[in-house]
Amino acid sequence: MRNINNIISRCEELAFDLDFTRAKEWKNEDKSRVIVGYMPIYFPREIIHAAGGLPVAIFGGGDRKQIIKGDAYYQSYICHIPRSIIDMALDKHFDNFDGFIFPSICDVLRNLSGIFRTKGFGKFVKYMDFPQNFLPEVGGVFYQDEMRHVLHYIKEINGIKVTPERLNHSIGLYNKNRRLIEFIYDIREKYPWRLSMKDWYHILRAGTVIPVEEHNEILEEVAEYVKGDVGQRQDKVKVVLSGAFCEQPSVGLIRSVEDAGCYIVDDDLQLGSRMVIGDIDATSEEPLAAIAHAYIFQSRYSSSIYDVDNPKEYRLAKIVEERNADGVIFASASFCDPSLLDAPIFQNAFDRMGIRYIAFQFSENINQFKVIKEQVGAFSDSIKLWEDEPSSIPVAE
Amino acid sequence: MATIEVIKERSMILQKEMIEGLFNDLEKAHETGKKVCYTFVPGNLSELIRCFDMLPVYPEINALQSAMRKKSAAYIKEAERHAHSEDVCTYVKCDVGMLMKGNIGPTGQKLPPPDILLLSYTGCFTFMKWFETLKREYPNAKVVMIHTPYQEGGKMTPEMVNYMVKQMHEEVIPKMEEVSGIKYDENKLKKILQYSKEAEDWITKIFETPKHRPSPIDAYFAGVYYIGPINIGFRGTPEAVEYYKELYNEIQERIRLGLGPVTPEGEMKEEKFRLVVEGPPNWTSFREFWKIFYDMGAVIVASSYTKVGGVYDLGWRHDPEKPLQSLAEYCMNCYTNLNIPQRIDLLTKCIKEYGADGYVTNSIKSCNSFSAGQLAMMREIEDKLEIPVGFIESDLVDPRYFSYSNIKNRLESYFQMLSQRKMMEAEETH
Ligand code: SF4
Ligand code: SF4
Numbered sequence: 035m036r037n038i039n040n041i042i043s044r045c046e047e048l049a050f051d052l053d054f055t056r057a058k059e060w061k062n063e064d065k066s067r068v069i070v071g072y073m074p075i076y077f078p079r080e081i082i083h084a085a086g087g088l089p090v091a092i093f094g095g096g097d098r099k100q101i102i103k104g105d106a107y108y109q110s111y112i113c114h115i116p117r118s119i120i121d122m123a124l125d126k127h128f129d130n131f132d133g134f135i136f137p138s139i140c141d142v143l144r145n146l147s148g149i150f151r152t153k154g155f156g157k158f159v160k161y162m163d164f165p166q167n168f169l170p171e172v173g174g175v176f177y178q179d180e181m182r183h184v185l186h187y188i189k190e191i192n193g194i195k196v197t198p199e200r201l202n203h204s205i206g207l208y209n210k211n212r213r214l215i216e217f218i219y220d221i222r223e224k225y226p227w228r229l230s231m232k233d234w235y236h237i238l239r240a241g242t243v244i245p246v247e248e249h250n251e252i253l254e255e256v257a258e259y260v261k262g263d264v265g266q267r268q269d270k271v272k273v274v275l276s277g278a279f280c281e282q283p284s285v286g287l288i289r290s291v292e293d294a295g296c297y298i299v300d301d302d303l304q305l306g307s308r309m310v311i312g313d314i315d316a317t318s319e320e321p322l323a324a325i326a327h328a329y330i331f332q333s334r335y336s337s338s339i340y341d342v343d344n345p346k347e348y349r350l351a352k353i354v355e356e357r358n359a360d361g362v363i364f365a366s367a368s369f370c371d372p373s374l375l376d377a378p379i380f381q382n383a384f385d386r387m388g389i390r391y392i393a394f395q396f397s398e399n400i401n402q403f404k405v406i407k408e409q410v411g412a413f414s415d416s417i418k419l420w421e422d423e424p425s426s427i428p429v430a431e
Numbered sequence: 432m433a434t435i436e437v438i439k440e441r442s443m444i445l446q447k448e449m450i451e452g453l454f455n456d457l458e459k460a461h462e463t464g465k466k467v468c469y470t471f472v473p474g475n476l477s478e479l480i481r482c483f484d485m486l487p488v489y490p491e492i493n494a495l496q497s498a499m500r501k502k503s504a505a506y507i508k509e510a511e512r513h514a515h516s517e518d519v520c521t522y523v524k525c526d527v528g529m530l531m532k533g534n535i536g537p538t539g540q541k542l543p544p545p546d547i548l549l550l551s552y553t554g555c556f557t558f559m560k561w562f563e564t565l566k567r568e569y570p571n572a573k574v575v576m577i578h579t580p581y582q583e584g585g586k587m588t589p590e591m592v593n594y595m596v597k598q599m600h601e602e603v604i605p606k607m608e609e610v611s612g613i614k615y616d617e618n619k620l621k622k623i624l625q626y627s628k629e630a631e632d633w634i635t636k637i638f639e640t641p642k643h644r645p646s647p648i649d650a651y652f653a654g655v656y657y658i659g660p661i662n663i664g665f666r667g668t669p670e671a672v673e674y675y676k677e678l679y680n681e682i683q684e685r686i687r688l689g690l691g692p693v694t695p696e697g698e699m700k701e702e703k704f705r706l707v708v709e710g711p712p713n714w715t716s717f718r719e720f721w722k723i724f725y726d727m728g729a730v731i732v733a734s735s736y737t738k739v740g741g742v743y744d745l746g747w748r749h750d751p752e753k754p755l756q757s758l759a760e761y762c763m764n765c766y767t768n769l770n771i772p773q774r775i776d777l778l779t780k781c782i783k784e785y786g787a788d789g790y791v792t793n794s795i796k797s798c799n800s801f802s803a804g805q806l807a808m809m810r811e812i813e814d815k816l817e818i819p820v821g822f823i824e825s826d827l828v829d830p831r832y833f834s835y836s837n838i839k840n841r842l843e844s845y846f847q848m849l850s851q852r853k854m855m856e857a858e859e860t861h
Contacts, residue, residue, distance in 0.1 A: 107807050109824065111518065111796045116803065141556045144581060145804035148771020152811060161583035161770070166552060166559070166576060167598050173578070176594040340552075340559050342566065342574055369518050371799055375560035378514035379567065 038259045041252060042233045045240035050098055052122060056244050057090045058130050066192040068132040070184075073119070073143050074280040075338055076309040077135055077162065078325050081181050083204040083246060084196045085188040090131070091242030091306065094118035097284040097401045107149065113369040114397045115281035116146045123155050132191050133158040135184065139280060139338035140372050158187040164329070166340045174326040181322050201321035207246045209313040214253035215241075216308070218260055219300065223357050226272065226297035227265040229256070232289045238304040239282075271360040271417045274353055275301035277376070279337065281367035283396045290403040291363065295414030299357045302336075309334055337372035346376065347383035354389055360417045361390035363410065368395045390417060442678035449660055449670055451538070457486050458540040466611050469545040469565065469572075472740045474553025474579050474762035478623045478667040478749070479603070483611040487664040488542060490561070494525035496537030498714035498828035506532065507829055520557045520797040521829040523564065530568060545572040547610045549603070553579040554739075554767030555800040575606040579762040585773050587763045595759035620754045623667030627749040630661055630668075633675030635743045640682050641732035642785055645702035647685035649692040651731035652721040655712060662740035666749075694725045703728030704849050707781045709808070710793040710801050711736045713825040716833045720825070723839050727846045733781035735774065735801075738766035742777070767800045775811050782816055789849050791821040791842075796832050819852060821845035 048056055054069070061067045068087040072079075079089040095101070095118035103124050104117030122128060134156045136147035147161040162180055165173030185196050215238065222229055237256055241249035275291070279302040291298060311332045318324040333339060335349035354362060364380065366373035377393060384391050392413045394406050460467050468485040470476070472492065480487050497503045506528025507521055513531070515524045529535070536542040548569065550562040559576075566574050577598050580591040604615045637657060641650050648654070657678065665671040685691075691699040695718055706724075708731050713720050724731070738744070742764050750757040762768070769777065782790055792809050794802050806822075813820045823841050826832035 109794055109796075109802060109806065112799065112803055138581070139556070141799040142803040144556070144583075145771055145799075147583060148774075149804055149807045151770065151772055152775065152807065161581055163580045163583065165594075166578035167594075167602065169601055172594065172597045172601055175597075176580070176590065179590040179594075337560075340550075340576055340578075341563060342576060345567075366516075371519055371557060372560065374516040374519050375523070375557065375564075377516060378510075379564060381514040 036255060038256070041255055042236060045252065046236040048243055049236045049239035050096065051243070052095060052099060052127050054090055054127070054131075054243055057088050060088055060245060061130060066194060068188055068191050069130060070133045070135060070188070071128055071131045071156075072135040073137060073146075074306060075137060075139050075336060076164075076306040077137055078181065078329070079246070080201065080204040080208050080314070080325060081185060081196070081322070082188065083207065084200040085185055086192055086194045087132070087188055088245060091239075092119060092122075092128075092134075093239070093242075093282050094398055095122055096282060096398045097286070101399070111369055112142055113281055113367050114399055115367070116142050118398065119146065120149065123150070123153070128155065131156055133160065133187055136161045137338070138163045140370075142371070143280075157191055160184055160187060164338070168330050168343075170323075170327060170330060174323065174330055177326040177329060178322045181325065198319055198321050202316045202318065205314050205316040205321060205324065207250065209316060210250050211241065211246050211253065212308060212310065213313070214250065214257055217257050218253065221257075221260045223272075223299045225260070225265070225267075226270075226299055227267050228260045228262075229265070230289075231292055231298040231301070232285055235285065235288055235303060238307060241307060242304070269418075270295050270297045271414045272297045272299045272358060273361050273363050273414075274299065274350070274357060274359045275303065275363045275365055276350060276380070277337075277364045277366040277370075277373040278303055278396070279305040279373070281370060281398050283365060283367075284398060284401045286401045287365075287396055287403050287406065290407045291410050294407045294410035296363070296410055298363075299359055300353055302334075305334065305336060309336070337376045347380050350380060351384070351387055351389060361392075361413065363413070364391060364393035366393070366395050368397045440678075440681050442674055442681055445670070445674045445677060446656070446660055449665055449674065450663075453486065453664065454536060454538045454540055457488065457536070457543055460486055460543045466546040467543045468547045468549050470549040471551055471553070471558050472662045473555065473558075473765040473767055474551035474577075475662065475664070475740065476549065476551055476577070476603070476758055476762070477664045478620060478627055479599075479607065479758060480549070480664065481623055481667050482616065482620045483607045483613050485547070485607070485611055488545065489663050490526040490565075491522050492663055493529060493537055493542070494522040494828050495714045497525055497529060498830075499717055500537060501715070502529075503715060503828040504830050520561075521827055522797065523557060523561045525828045526561070527564060527568075545569055547573045547575060547607065549607075550574070550576040551579065551762060552576055553762045554581075554765050555798075557800070573606055573610050575603050577603050577762070579768060582763055582769050582773060585770055587760055591763060592756055592759050595762065596755045599755050599758065617754060621751040624749045624751040624754055624757065626669055626672055627667045628751065630666055630671040630675050631741070631743045631748050633672065633679055634658070634661055637675065637679050637682060638733070638737065638744070640686065641705075641730070643686050644786070645689070645691040646705065646730045646732050647682045647690060647692065649694070649699075649721075649725075649731050650737060651708045651712065651734035652694075652717075652724070653692060654731070654734055654737040658737050658740055692725075692730055694721065696722070696725070699725050699728070699730060701728050702730050704789060704846060705730060705732045705785065705787050706789045706791050707732060707778060707785065707787045708734040708736070708791050708793060709778060709805060711739075711795050711798060711827060712793065713795075713833050714828050715826075715830040716835060719835055720833075720838070723842050727842070729846065732785040732787055735766055735778060738777075740765060742766055742769070744777070744780075771804050771808060775808050778808070778812060779815060782812070782818060787818070788853065789819045789821060789845070790816075791823070791845070794822065794824045796824065796826045797829070798827065819845070819848055
C-alpha cells in the first residue's frame with residue numbers, strides 16, 4: 035500500500051489539474067479513445083466508459099484561474115462557474131476533448147451549451163435533458179433516447195459500437211466506485227477525524243478526471259487506511275453540507291468550516307459521483323434501461339430533480355438523522371438559482387422540524403472566509419451549548 | 432392585461448372585456464364549481480385547460496400586473512422575510528408574497544386557490560422550483576408536470592414529441608379528468624385548436640406590420656398588450672380570433688393613413704430609429720421605460736419577448752388534425768425553449784427583415800433563462816450583421832433594480848451613436 039499522504043497529494047494534483055494532463059495522456063495511448071467533458075451535476079459516466087471514452091468532470095477554474103475573458107460573457111448577477119468554464123475553453127484547457135455534455139440542471143448551464151455550440155468547441159455538444167417524468171415507460175424511455183444520442187456522437191468519432199456486455203462491464207466498475215465511496219462516507223460518519231473533509235474532497239474529485247479503474251484502486255487504498263484507528267478525535271460537531279453541488283467552494287472554505295469546529299459527515303459537493311444510491315443492475319440485457327431505472331428509483335434528492343412525490347426537505351432530514359449530524363450548513367454559490375430557490379423550502383421546513391442550520395453563499399474564486407468562519411464557529415458553539423436538547427427529526431410528511 | 436388608455440380602439444375594449452370576464456369567473460369559481468388551474472405562460476396548454484372547462488391562473492401575469500400597480504415591492508419584501516433570496520427570479524417572490532398577503536389578484540379580487548397545479552415545464556428551470564414552492568403552499572391541489580424537452584439540437588425530434596404526448600396520455604389528461612370530472616373529448620379539443628390556429632395566423636400578420644415604414648405599432652411596448660389574450664388562456668376561443676382580426680384591421684388603417692405607433696402620450700410623430708429588442712421589459716417603471724424610447728423616436732419593430740408564449744413567425748401553427756402532437760410541439764417551440772444558435776438566427780432574421788437600425792438587449796436580473804448567454808448572442812449578432820448594439824440592465828418586478836438615470840444615459844448615448852451612424856451612411860450614399 036502506498037503512503038496515504040502520497041495518495042492524497044497525488045489526488046490534490048489531479049483534482050485541480052486544469053489542463054487535465056492525466057486524461058490527455060490516457061487518450062494518447064490509443065487512437066480510438068475519446069475524452070468527453072461533462073458539467074455538473076450528474077452524468078451516467080458508464081456509457082462513455084463503455085464507448086471507449088473517458089468522462090471528465092468540468093467544475094470550472096475555482097480559485098486557481100484568473101478570469102480574463104469569461105467576464106465579458108456574463109452579467110454580474112450570474113454565478114461564477116460559467117465564466118470560468120468559458121475562460122478555460124477559450125484558453126484551450128479543453129483542447130483534445132472530443133465532446134461536451136451539459137446536464138439539465140439550470141438555465142445558465144443550458145444556455146452555456148448553446149455558447150459552446152456557437153463557438154464550435156469540441157466535435158459534439160450535447161445538452162442532456164434528464165427526464166422530469168418518473169414513469170419508466172415515459173421518462174425512462176426518453177432518458178434512454180438521450181443516452182443513445184451521446185453514444186451515437188461517440189461512435190461517429192471512434193466507431194465503437196456499444197454492446198450490452200461492454201455496458202454491463204462499465205456499470206460494474208462504477209458500482210464498485212460508488213460502493214467504495216459510500217463505505218468511506220460511512221466510516222467518516224463515525225470517525226470523521228480519520229480523514230479530513232479537505233483530503234476526502236480531493237480524493238473524490240480526482241475520481242472525476244481519471245479512469246474509473248485507477249480511482250477504484252485509490253479508493254481501495256483509502257478504504258483500507260480509514261479502517262485503521264488513525265487520527266485524533268477533536269471536539270467538533272457533525273454537520274451535513276448542502277447546496278454546493280455545482281460551482282464548488284474553494285478548498286480553503288471547506289477547511290475553514292472544519293477549522294471552525296465542524297466535521298462535515300455528508301455533503302453534496304461531488305453529488306454526481308454519488309447520485310445513484312446502491313448498484314445499477316450489471317447483468318441486464320438492456321443496460322440503458324437499467325441505468326434509467328436506477329436514475330428514476332435510486333437517485334439522491336437533488337435541486338435538479340422535480341421532487342413532486344418525494345419532498346427533498348424530508349430526504350435531507352433523513353440524511354441528517356442517519357448520519358447523526360447536529361445540523362446543516364447550506365452553502366449556495368452566489369446567484370445559483372437551483373440552490374437558492376430551494377433554500378426557503380429547506381429552511382422553513384427545518385424551522386418546523388427543529389433542525390439547526392446556517393446558510394451562507396460563496397463564489398468559487400473567493401478565498402477570504404473570515405466572516406464565514408466566524409459564522410460557522412458561532413454555529414458549532416451554539417450546538418455544543420445545546421447538545422443536551424436533541425431536536426426531533428420527523429422523516430415523513 | 433392592462434390597457435393603453437389614450438385612445439380606446441375597439442380591439443382594446445374587446446381585450447378588456449375578455450380579461451375582466453376571466454377575473455370575474457375566477458372570483459366566482461367557488462360558487463360556479465369551476466375548477467381552477469394554475470399554470471405558466473410559456474408552453475401553456477390553454478386549449479387543454481379549456482377542454483376540461485377549467486379556469487386558468489398565470490402567476491407570472493399576476494406578478495407583472497402587481498408591478499404595474501406598484502404592489503410588487505411589498506410582496507417581494509414579504510417573500511424575502513421568509514428566506515427567499517434577494518438574487519432569484521422576482522416573479523416567484525412577488526407571487527409568493529402576494530399569496531402570503533391574501534392572494535388578492537391584480538384586479539383587486541381575491542384569487543381562488545388552485546384545484547390543479549399544471550406545471551408546463553417549458554424553457555425555464557425556475558418554473559419547476561416555483562411549483563415546488565406552490566405545491567407546499569397548496570397541499571390539497573393536484574399536481575401535474577409536463578416536462579418539455581429543450582430544443583438543444585435546434586430541432587424537435589420524434590422522440591421528444593413522443594415523450595410529451597406520452598406524458599399527456601399517462602399523466603396530464605388522467606389528472607385533469609380526475610380534477611374536473613370531465614372526460615377528455617378529442618373532438619372538442621380539435622375545435623378549440625382550430626381557433627388557436629386562426630388566432631396565431633392573425634397575430635403573426637400583426638407582428639409583421641412593423642415591416643412597414645413608419646411602423647404602425649411598437650412590437651415590444653405595445654406588443655406586450657397584444658400578446659395578452661393569446662397567452663393567458665384565450666388562444667382557442669372565437670373571442671381571441673375576433674380581437675386579433677379587429678386589431679389587425681385597425682393597424683391596417685394606421686398603415687393606410689401613414690401613422691406611427693400609439694404611445695401612452697398619443698401617436699409617435701417621427702420614426703427615427705427602428706430597433707429589435709431582446710429580453711423582457713421592466714414592469715415596475717414600464718411607462719417611464721417606454722417613454723425613453725418614444726421620446727427619442729425609437730420604435731421597436733420586433734422583440735423576442737413577444738415570442739415567449741409561442742414562436743409563430745416561422746410558420747408553426749397548432750394543428751387540429753394532430754391535437755396532442757401539436758400541443759407538444761407548441762410547448763417546445765416557445766422562445767426560451769430554443770437553443771442559443773436558434774435564438775441568434777431568429778433575431779438575425781428579424782433585424783434583416785424588419786430593417787432594424789439597432790439591436791438592444793434589456794438584460795433582466797431575475798431571468799437566467801433569457802439573460803445567461805445574452806452577451807455572447809449580442810457579440811455574435813454584432814459581428815455577423817455589423818449592427819450597433821445596445822445593452823441595458825433592469826429587472827422585471829423589483830423596483831430596486833430599475834435605475835432610470837442609468838438606463839436613460841445609456842440609451843441616450845446609444846441613440847446618439849445611431850444618429851451619427853445614420854448621418855455617415857447618408858453621406859456615403861450621396
Ligand atoms: S452554480 Fe447554480 S446557477 Fe450556476 S451553473 Fe451551477 S447550478 Fe447553474
Ligand atoms: S426566470 Fe425568467 S422565464 Fe423563469 S419564471 Fe422567472 S422571469 Fe419567467
